[in-house]
Amino acid sequence: xxxxxxxxxxxxxxxxxxxxxxxxxxxxxxxxxxxxxxxxxxxxxxxxxxxxxxxxxxxxxxxxxxxxxxxxxxxxxxxxxxxxxxxxxxxxxxxxxxxxxxxxxxxxxxxxxxxxxxxxxxxxxxxxxxxxxxxxxxxxxxxxxxxxx
Numbered sequence: 001x002x003x004x005x006x007x008x009x010x011x012x013x014x015x016x017x018x019x020x021x022x023x024x025x026x027x028x029x030x031x032x033x034x035x036x037x038x039x040x041x042x043x044x045x046x047x048x049x050x051x052x053x054x055x056x057x058x059x060x061x062x063x064x065x066x067x068x069x070x071x072x073x074x075x076x077x078x079x080x081x082x083x084x085x086x087x088x089x090x091x092x093x094x095x096x097x098x099x100x101x102x103x104x105x106x107x108x109x110x111x112x113x114x115x116x117x118x119x120x121x122x123x124x125x126x127x128x129x130x131x132x133x134x135x136x137x138x139x140x141x142x143x144x145x146x147x148x149x
Contacts, residue, residue, distance in 0.1 A: 004028055004035045009042050091137045098130035 004012075004025055011017045012025050029036045 003032065004038075006038065006042075009035070009039050010046075013039065013042050013046055088137075091133060095130050095133050095137075098126050098133070101126050 008017070008021075008025060012022060015022075017025070029039055
């Protein structure tokens with residue numbers, strides 16, 4: 001004999017099924033003591049659940065949660081600040097180093113013989129690198145401002 005699934009018994013109790021299915025289930029319940037027993041248990045559970053008083057959280061609990069959320073937001077903003085600050089400082093330091101090296105090579109030996117043409121290429125690459133690094137930095141700042149607006 002097939003018994004009624006528990007989910008269907010819950011739906012029958014909450015009247016969340018069609019009229020045809022309700023009639024079939026009621027017919028089965030009249031002939032099956034095990035299913036009727038389960039249906040009665042579901043009824044007791046359903047009634048107990050509806051008699052339980054709903055408790056509201058205390059104001060202390062709500063304040064504790066709000067304080068914790070506020071603290072986490074402060075941590076997030078602090079992390080974002082230090083991440084951005086570190087990135088900007090790193091870009092500035094690398095640029096300054098590249099400019100110093102490029103200027104040192106350019107100032108100390110302005111007339112480089114042809115056999116040292118590689119030094120001129122390195123000097124130009126260092127200056128180009130520092131300029132392009134600043135361009136990327138400024139482009140990044142521009143995109144950052146666009147995304148926040």
